[in-house]
Amino acid sequence: MARDYYEALGVSRDATADQIQQAFRTLARKNHPDVNKDPAAEDRFKEINEAYHVLTDPETRKRYDRFGEDYRQVPDDWEQRVGAGVGGGRPGGGRVRYGQGFGGAGGINIEDLFGEMFSGGGGFGPIPGADQEAVLELTVEEAYRGGKRQISLDGRSYTVDVPAGVIDGQRIRLAGEGGRGSGSGPAGDLYLVVRIKPDSRFRLVGRDVSVDLPVSPWEAVLGTTVAVRTPSGEAKVKVPQGSSTGRRLRLRGEGMPNPHGAAGNLYAEIKVMVPPNPTARERDLFEQLAAESAFDPRRGR
Template sequence: MARDFYEVLGVSRDASADQIQQAFRTLARKYHPDVNKDPSAEDRFKEINEAYHVLTDPDTRKRYDRFGEDFDKVPEDWEERVGAGAGGPRGGRPSGGRVRYGQGFGGGFGGADGINIEDLFGDMFSGSGGFGPSPGADQEAVLELTVEEAYRGGKRQLSIGGRDYGVNIPAGVVDGQRIRLAGEGGRGSGNGPAGDLYLVVHIRPHPRFRLDGRDVTVDLPVSPWEAVLGTTVAVPTPGGDAKVKVPPGSSTGRRLRLRGEGMPNPRGPAGDLYAEIKVVVPTTPTARERELFEQLAADSTFDPRRSR
């Protein structure tokens, strides 16, 4: 089944002739093989060209709207035949298949078998017959950052595709965010403007910090006595150490929230930092430590496996 010609041009079925022509001009700028070197561009342009020819001829468009892909098997006087009771497309003689417009490039777009590009596009083409100004394509590249670099931001020199760029990284960029470098993308043709280059931020995994948007989680090791008695300790953040109060009776897995100590946000509140407690025991206790733990075991009635 052939694609719907209205779909090919991206217009509605009630589009005006001007809308169809504008859609064709836009698509032709993008897919004309003098501009687009993608191997599939030629076939795409032929499809666009065919749709344009069918939908800009009032009689052909009327047949297409009535009979769909069989429009070219219907005689031009089908309306008269229908009025005389001939029964529509079966009253006509097949034309021998669909007509394709602009089958070749170079000279194949002129004359009766194709379209005259210069007549159709006018000032879109240069006086020498070449394709006129066309904007360059936007491009993307991955920008890898550490958590600390994403937190601080700042200027950075990059080399992409043999070209050097000075990039201003905003403080608090997050994974997947795009940084736009205006006019640094693909070159335009015929004095057309260059496209933009977008740097897509990828924050590398960190041995200590875990990111969830702008929130940061970090493990906070504490000793058994600190967990039982409570204490105030330093906790690392991407911007440096901060102080956190460990409440008495804290167990592994308890999360302590430090508001605003996560990733910065230039357009709103910063993220939070969560210090997740991990109770760590000495693996090689001294004789005195072992003695104290044995005394605690003998005196304590605490059973961590008892339901509470």
Template sequence: MARDFYSVLGVSRDAGQDDIQQAFRRLARRYHPDINKDPAAEERFKELNEAYSVLSDPGTRRRYDRFGEDFRQVPEDYEERVAAGAGARGGARGRPGGAGVRTGFGGGFEGVDIDDLLGGIFGRGAGRGGTWGAVPGADQEAELPLGVEEAYRGGRRSVTLTGPEGERTYGVDVPRGVIDGQRIRLAGEGGRGSGDAPSGDLYLRVRIRPDSRYRLEGRDIHVAVPVTPWEAALGATVPVRTPGGTVKLNLPAGSSSGRRLRLRGEGMPNPRGRDGDLYAEVRIMVPPEPGERERELFEELAAVSTFNPRETG
């Protein structure tokens, strides 16, 4: 059963429009998906939007108060239309959270199109601020695949989607530093409304493609840094490729494979807060086919070194 819209916003049933607006703004700031990363926050935000869209419109609110969750199926002038045009001996009744709309029709319906009169029950309804038979378009969602570097840079992209009406191409402004699962809203580009009702919105959900060079954890980027044995033993400054360009890593002496070094703020950008970090993981690489002099030096090192990485304790 759908939740009561007044409970969703935390207001009483006799709350004024100012109280409803203030409650929505307070909760929307708390649960907006760009601010609250809890997976449940997005659904909570949708619920708040739906409740506010109903209760902020006086006409829609009156229908909701009278018919409960069935309010979308019944026109506001339902009883007047039945009494004036059909000679009905009954009317619609409903209650918040009720099971449906009951009709008490008697005879005398010659020339009255009941399907037209109760169009909402058969899949048609009145959109807010529209005429009877006008239904707002549905919101739609599609995936937007991006590479790590594309997501890092952002920018204008052309996106072509295939739907029931064929292919459509959109110009999309991808925010810099978008992350996997983040949604980009294209207002009015969703399902078309009927009559004079508005179209829905199109939401593009970002999917970051796997990349052999980078691994993402939220806004943090993990990257492997290959180094030579002597760089690892003696320390060095080594270049590290990142989605934003090449940076310099100060490799401490005595760094073994698997050691992670953090470069603060070198991860995915965050327009609304702190940028992510870059974690460089050391990987010691040896020459696959050492030359004659290299082999001599390795053999000399093996003869004089007392280091044994397999010793424990």
């Protein structure tokens, strides 16, 4: 069984949405492959990302709490279709209980659940097809813009409507494109799990985007306005005077779009760059500055 999502995020089972988000942000910054070079960090990042998306969706979280790792096999409307009478067991039938320890319900008998759903309590009738998953790889810019995308899987072609602002681990549902049902049972759904390709320019944490902003020593000291690359193109950012390497400048709303709320932010992280091969005149000016300035970077003044 996969690791429990609550355990992966280090939160309790009654954690609020804000607590889950805060835990995700903390762990994502620590385990992002661009920051953590441990070979296992990428797998940990994917794990906490999946846990975050499941536990921040109220309906998906409810199914996960009830069925554990088998939550994907249970239709969204299982509560309406089954009602309160599921779970009684069948004479002579093996009872495989899923979800023990999830939500305190004592486990759910999947056999009883599906038997009730498909045949009104007496034997299997038409059986829906299984849901299936596939990976959809996108660049940061593709994820930012969204739009139509043509993909091929197992010899079949699909037109996928990618929402603007999808993030790593998000699932896109293609209704009826999963496994075939038996009898008159409907086909399952195909879920495309978004994987955003690593990018040397952009670092993503949730919907926030971080980029490096190289500046010269005089730009850092005197302040300036420079162009910075964002997933949507070029933007202008004001560098305050006296900026050192590591200072982060926030461009509100310039991160990944969010169709259900506020967009993420873009953070431009200053990196002061020096001339790699200074000319004689540049060396002379820097020597004059060294003789004139009382600034001590190791003391911060």
